[in-house]
Structure formats: structure tokens, C-alpha cells
Amino acid sequence: MHFDRPMHPRFLLLPVVILALGACGDRGPIPESYDPPGSTITTGRPISDQPRRTIGFRETGVWVSNEYAGARLSDFVHVEDSLYRAVIRPENAPINNSAWYGFAIWADAPDTIAVELTYEDGTHRYVPKLSRDRATWQPIVDEDYAPDTTAGTATLRLAVGPDTTWVSAQEPWISGRFDAWTAGLPGVVRTDIGESLRGRPIRMVSFGRESSPEGLVMVISRQHPPEVTGTLAMKAFVETLLGDGPQEDAFRSRFRVLVVPLVNPDGVDGGHWRHSAGGIDLNRDWLDFNQPEARHVRDAMVSEAERTGAPVVFAIDFHSTQEDVFYTHSRDLVPNRPGLLDAWLDSIRVAVPGYELVEEASGLGSPVSKNWFFEALGATSVTYEVGDEQDRDLIDRVASSAARALMAVLERNGGA
Numbered sequence: 001m002h003f004d005r006p007m008h009p010r011f012l013l014l015p016v017v018i019l020a021l022g023a024c025g026d027r028g029p030i031p032e033s034y035d036p037p038g039s040t041i042t043t044g045r046p047i048s049d050q051p052r053r054t055i056g057f058r059e060t061g062v063w064v065s066n067e068y069a070g071a072r073l074s075d076f077v078h079v080e081d082s083l084y085r086a087v088i089r090p091e092n093a094p095i096n097n098s099a100w101y102g103f104a105i106w107a108d109a110p111d112t113i114a115v116e117l118t119y120e121d122g123t124h125r126y127v128p129k130l131s132r133d134r135a136t137w138q139p140i141v142d143e144d145y146a147p148d149t150t151a152g153t154a155t156l157r158l159a160v161g162p163d164t165t166w167v168s169a170q171e172p173w174i175s176g177r178f179d180a181w182t183a184g185l186p187g188v189v190r191t192d193i194g195e196s197l198r199g200r201p202i203r204m205v206s207f208g209r210e211s212s213p214e215g216l217v218m219v220i221s222r223q224h225p226p227e228v229t230g231t232l233a234m235k236a237f238v239e240t241l242l243g244d245g246p247q248e249d250a251f252r253s254r255f256r257v258l259v260v261p262l263v264n265p266d267g268v269d270g271g272h273w274r275h276s277a278g279g280i281d282l283n284r285d286w287l288d289f290n291q292p293e294a295r296h297v298r299d300a301m302v303s304e305a306e307r308t309g310a311p312v313v314f315a316i317d318f319h320s321t322q323e324d325v326f327y328t329h330s331r332d333l334v335p336n337r338p339g340l341l342d343a344w345l346d347s348i349r350v351a352v353p354g355y356e357l358v359e360e361a362s363g364l365g366s367p368v369s370k371n372w373f374f375e376a377l378g379a380t381s382v383t384y385e386v387g388d389e390q391d392r393d394l395i396d397r398v399a400s401s402a403a404r405a406l407m408a409v410l411e412r413n414g415g416a
């Protein structure tokens with residue numbers, strides 16, 4: 001890359017910034033209980049929709065837009081010379097710090113600019129992913145990326161020109177992409193189980209033994225809009241259960257799998273940080289069920305359990321946080337398949353040598369899906385959190401190993 005003008009002095013700070021990041025890199029995952037006050041009151045709170053618009057600067061010929069699903073850009077200003085500032089606000093506050101952003105940027109003529117990402121009610125979290133075609137995405141290279149952990153901002157150096165560059169907190173997985181993915185899955189039934197608050201369909205994918213299965217496996221993901229790495233793990237997990245082979249065939253001939261891959265389509269397409277269109281953290285609504293999204297998933301799952309008369313042997317909810325962690329239940333809580341959890345975790349550890357599987361077990365105190373699956377259905381249940389910047393190939397390996405481990409363990413004690 002060739003630069004024809006000096007860059008903004010912010011980039012001179014880069015080595016110092018990297019040292020500062022390294023110093024806090026050992027911090028463990030933020031526990032599930034990390035919530036702003038009032039998160040478990042789920043009756044609904046107003047949100048502000050971002051203005052959808054394209055902003056241009058006559059003096060420099062630089063353009064930016066958030067006019068597409070999954071975008072988030074609240075404002076964009078030209079500070080000076082080649083420096084611009086993006087302002088990112090959440091849908092409402094207080095809110096867990098999952099500061100999602102996404103915008104398209106281009107210029108009338110090739111140029112190199114600096115864009116400072118700034119946030120209200122939050123701080124910079126996600127390493128930017130860039131794309132020229134919205135199909136393939138790459139993390140920004142280190143030389144072009146200067147996070148400022150003190151200010152909670154980050155400055156990006158971008159080569160812009162007439163061809164659009166998309167900048168996003170994670171490679172986007174919006175509702176249309178989920179639909180394309182589920183449409184390509186072999187041998188599944190797709191059902192609309194209800195509508196989100198804004199009228200988007202909530203879709204369930206079912207496969208395996210239709211009548212009198214020995215057990216049900218329930219899979220959900222994307223209650224929280226930015227948690228794309230959780231979706232990548234869910235995708236690998238489900239595709240593995242749908243794979244070819246004697247183990248997969250045997251599993252599907254005995255068990256039935258229900259998958260709701262996108263629980264919060266309004267939040268995902270709206271570019272939200274955390275909440276639904278009702279302004280609520282949906283994974284705090286699994287006790288009161290005030291929000292339609294959680295209600296529809298509950299009703300569809302319960303209805304299939306009643307129709308088949310089969311026990312729910314395993315439930316998994318995919319999320320993302322700073323590092324991989326499996327949230328499980330305390331061992332003094334006994335599900336309908338005792339021993340399945342430890343056998344499953346041990347099997348994953350054996351299958352992925354060198355991967356440090358972190359487990360945090362807890363009681364049933366918080367109104368999250370994992371606890372509902374356990375309390376209401378007796379299921380061994382897990383919240384599988386995937387690191388924001390976890391290597392995408394490793395996500396595939398761990399999640400597909402987790403699916404194979406589940407099939408192996410259920411083969412042994414599933415019908416017990």
C-alpha cells in the first residue's frame with residue numbers, strides 16, 4: 001500500500017497501544033452476570049432507531065452510508081485533513097458493552113483516510129472486519145489499526161476510492177444470510193414459529209426422527225445481535241449433526257433436533273448492540289417471557305416436546321464474549337440424563353488437543369435460556385460462548401467436535 005500523504009499522528013502511538021492491550025490480555029471472560037441494573041425487568045423499553053442515510057463531504061469527496069441491514073453508524077463528521085470521526089450509539093442505554101458498528105465507505109477519487117470510531121454508552125470492543133464485496137471479510141491489518149484502550153476508541157487507516165469498502169464489527173450474519181443458509185441444509189423442515197416485535201419471521205429448522213424419537217436436542221443462537229462467532233459455532237455444530245456417515249445416520253434415526261438459529265432478527269438487521277426491538281436483553285426474559293421472541297421459541301420447543309412425548313436430552317445456546325467459555329449447570333443439579341454433561345465435555349477435550357476448554361458451572365439464579373431448558377424441560381443445558389476474535393477455523397473444529405461428541409455420548413446413554 002502506498003501513502004501519498006502523512007498519516008494522522010494517532011498512528012505514531014501504535015506500539016504503545018499494542019503494549020497496553022497485551023497487559024490486559026490475561027483477563028478472564030466476563031461472567032454471565034455482568035449486566036447493567038434492571039436487565040431482568042423485561043417488560044420493554046423504548047429504543048432509538050438510527051437515522052438511515054448517506055453522508056458525503058463535498059470538500060474531500062468521501063461518502064459513508066448505513067443504509068443496509070446490519071449497519072450501525074449514528075453520525076459521521078470530517079474533523080480535519082484526512083481525519084474523520086464515526087459516532088456509534090446503542091439502541092438504548094444502559095447496555096452491556098457490545099459496541100456493534102457497520103458502515104459502507106467510498107470516495108470519488110482514491111485516497112487514504114483515518115476514521116476514528118467513537119462510542120456513546122460504550123467503548124470500542126470489536127476488531128474491524130473489512131470487505132470489498134460483502135462476501136469475504138478480513139480483519140483489518142495491525143498497521144492500519146490503533147485502538148486506544150484509555151479513551152475506548154479506535155482509529156482505522158483506510159484506503160478508499162470509487163469501489164466501496166464495508167467496515168463491520170464482525171463479518172455480518174443478517175436475517176437474509178440465515179435464510180440462505182437454512183435453505184441449503186439437506187433434509188430439514190423449515191417452520192415459521194412466530195414473528196418478532198417488528199414482524200420479522202422467527203424460523204425453526206427441524207431434522208432427525210419425526211415420530212417417537214428417543215430424545216430431542218434443542219439449539220438456539222443469536223439472542224444478542226453482535227454475537228457472530230456464536231453463530232459460526234452454531235453453524236458448524238448443526239452442519240456436523242447433518243453430516244454423512246454411520247454415526248450421523250444413527251443419531252438422526254433416533255433423535256430429533258430443533259434449531260432456532262436467529263432468535264433476535266430485529267436486533268440483528270437493526271445493527272443493535274444487545275437488545276431486541278422491544279429494547280430488552282432477550283436472554284434475561286426466560287422467566288417472565290414478556291417479549292414475543294423468547295415466547296415463540298419457548299412455545300415451539302414445548303409444543304414439539306409435547307407432540308413427540310420425548311425428553312429433551314440436551315439444549316445449547318450459542319453466544320460470544322471475549323474468550324471461549326462453556327457455561328454449564330452445577331453438578332448438584334441433576335438433569336434427565338445424569339453424566340451426559342461431563343462425558344460430553346471430556347469427549348470435546350480429547351477431540352481437540354491443545355484447546356483449553358473453559359467451563360463455568362452455576363446454579364439456576366438468572367433468567368437465561370440455559371436455566372429454562374434445565375428447569376422446565378430437565379435438559380442438560382449449556383451456554384456456549386465463543387471468543388469475539390477466536391480463530392474462525394478453530395471455531396469450526398471445536399464446534400464440530402462438540403457435535404460429534406454429543407452424538408457419541410447420546411449413542412451410549414441417550415435412551416437411558
Ligand SMILES: [Zn+2]
Nearest residue numbers: 224227319320
Ligand atoms: Zn450473548
